[in-house]
Amino acid sequence: MLRIENWQILSASRREELLVRPPQHHDAKKRVTEIIHSVQQEGDVALLRWTRELDGIDLARIFHTDLLRKPGSQMDAALDSHFDLSSRDTYSPASKCSPALPHQPPRPPRHDQYEISGLASLQVSPKEIAAATISPQAMEAVMTAVKNITHFHQETLPENKHISTAPGVLLERIYRPISRVGFYVPGGNKTPLVSSLLMQALPAKVAGCPMRVMCTPPNAEGVIDPVLLVVARLCDIKQVYKIGGAQAIAAMAYGTKSIPKVDKIFGPGNAYVTEAKVQVSSDPEGAAIDMPAGPSEVMILADASANPLFVAADLLAQAEHGADSQVFLLCEDPLFAEAVHQALVDQYQHLTRQEFIKKSLQHSAILICQDRSVMIEIVNRYGPEHLMIQCVDAASWVDHITAAGTIFLGSWAAETLGDYVTGSNHILPTYGFARQRSGLSTGDFMKSMCVQSISEEGLRTLGKSACTLAMLEGLDAHANAISQRLQVMEKI
């Protein structure tokens, strides 16, 4: 079911081949460009059309019909809640001095039937969010996650710094939350990806981002799973929109009448969503993104102290994510490898997502390695999203790891715990991006500014050097800004 290979006897090209990531679909590019352009040009109309065409859900019909049946009630409620969110069109960040700019675009005319039905169809009403309920058991689990994720992200908030680099020169690095952030929660699984939402919304709340918007595809009835609405409520998200796919990313990047433009878009998604994120982030008028998301992956290092049952379960847990997930076990003992394989085959029988697991295992492997140094080489070369070290001296390996999204230490450290409840963020660099990127953190929801206070003394200390460097670069207007000041200073 999962190939076992002896690394030492493999050719260089076979090694290369084994560690290659499953190729990503690049045919999404053209279609995604088309979707983005249509949303830029037609706004909500395009959103409703793509949802109908791609997701098979006719939100306009569902909700328009509804409105006709109960005239004046649901529609008005939706409109009111919509217009109450005064920050929507002309967001001005939390500042005592920032009333809305006077030239805000006019509100959509109420008589525009299509716009109105688009709006009522796309946004989840505050009432719906307030009314959503889940079982006490689910609530307890969610609250555990909320508590730990909040705790970890609070503790890892970036801190302001004050540094004096020269007499009369004080530099302060200060942080500000990003004003408008958008969360994408995929619906691929047909089940609510509660944890995807928590991992975006809680750091944003901790960072203090004043405007937080969420998009997720609706189900066939045009509604969002109540557990997602409960989590949205717990995370203080007021704006939830029923839209998925590349069209959701385009809507948040450029804004429509119903959906506000944001500054940065977060969250995982399929090939279309990822492609849309890449495209809008390369347009200065679009939005920044957290990182390009690839398929999930795990690499497990195990020695004789590891339990084959746990290792097998961890490989299967990763493999169930999708057909293009990739899992590796690195160990020295072929008998251990056999035991893991047997456990994997046994446990597989009782799992529901067998179709994904089977496909994922096709481009996965157990690699028998000669020694620890070979294992570390492979890890650093591959740069796995998740690394699990189930060895007797797990902690001592960490110093040698240069590229991994997150590292689980010890036999009891199931990746599932980190995926949901330890408090760490599970949005991590995949596809080898761990070589250059970090997992999501509170800092990704903020930006820093360097405040430079420079006195007369500071200018006297550094002015000459700055002038010399400016002239080396041929920038005499830069030098002039110093010499104008030095001249005045001499006269005082």
Place this chain on the structure above:
Amino acid sequence: MLRIENWQILSASRREELLVRPPQHHDAKKRVTEIIHSVQQEGDVALLRWTRELDGIDLARIFHTDLLRKPGSQMDAALDSHFDLSSRDTYSPASKCSPALPHQPPRPPRHDQYEISGLASLQVSPKEIAAATISPQAMEAVMTAVKNITHFHQETLPENKHISTAPGVLLERIYRPISRVGFYVPGGNKTPLVSSLLMQALPAKVAGCPMRVMCTPPNAEGVIDPVLLVVARLCDIKQVYKIGGAQAIAAMAYGTKSIPKVDKIFGPGNAYVTEAKVQVSSDPEGAAIDMPAGPSEVMILADASANPLFVAADLLAQAEHGADSQVFLLCEDPLFAEAVHQALVDQYQHLTRQEFIKKSLQHSAILICQDRSVMIEIVNRYGPEHLMIQCVDAASWVDHITAAGTIFLGSWAAETLGDYVTGSNHILPTYGFARQRSGLSTGDFMKSMCVQSISEEGLRTLGKSACTLAMLEGLDAHANAISQRLQVMEKI
């Protein structure tokens, strides 16, 4: 020379128009894609061809001729230095356990004349770097910059954190330098952009990035300005390549025989370089980038305490960067605005880069504002790369600023000081990106990993919640990874 507008009486659309950034050239896209593909396919041959075609410099001819005149000397030296850099092709990061992987690609055959001349032409030899000298005055200025930039970036190094979120759960966020980083130093000005190199190379050195590569276009004689080589030496850069433009970005993103592949590319550049950075960063096989660079810009807030001479000089300093630079002064007093304008016209006469300044001022303005709150609105809406506050109570404005790359406080705080020597980083978000992004910092040369140590107690504390959440998401293999462990635990 610089238009003066009364903000209060302007229409909404005129306001919008005034704050619009100069449009960027988008016709670079196709040409850049062509350049990148050719470098991927032909390597050094393409690099030499583009340098000949686009920069008008025939490196192969210059150096090949040279080699023929002095056979065996310069060429061999270049080759030896080249092969001594054993980290080049198969970089393995600083780890006691990482010998080079056994399957490294074969070295280029020595008999391939073109490859050899390509290599000798493209790389600056260690001897040349060691031999470069500059004037004592220039050296003193450079050393001041090195000292302060190093100091600031050391103090702002990200710090590891240890957090226990639950009994038996310890999360450690640790940082690792990015293994291979590339610096781009543009040559557009025909003068050495010393500070561009310092602002990339010093944070990389402070972060501990083991492999640091630099590309910059050569002059007509095929050589690099000695001041850049001196700075490269001071920053401990061993690999300097004579290549500019989109082809340099492609070379660092994908690697050629002569130029090593890197994980992340830094540095400013023209529209081609920026487009190339965007393109390689959206390819998983390419490289990450620092940020897309746009034209430089400044917004100055000034009251009666400001000196019109200084304000004019600061506007001119920004405007000389390029035709698409943008500068704004925001003030309340029309007479002050007139005084600044007069000073600007006077100082302009003595500057050399008048052509750029004239064009830049065409899409710039002095805006007369009714009061402080209007100014702050404009600043936060525009999100300037540089903000200067030359007001009597400068520091008290900072709390209200939500989007700016860096902020200079007080009349003596010339932006020129921050551009070169205060120690802060001058690679900053332009084009409104200050809403989402930070200026360059040591953290951009590192990535974090979250190390999760979870004991039996940790699993007991969190296992049930993790299981519940996994089942909510329909992921029973995730739940299985917990229950396998809980079953074993009960038996112990």
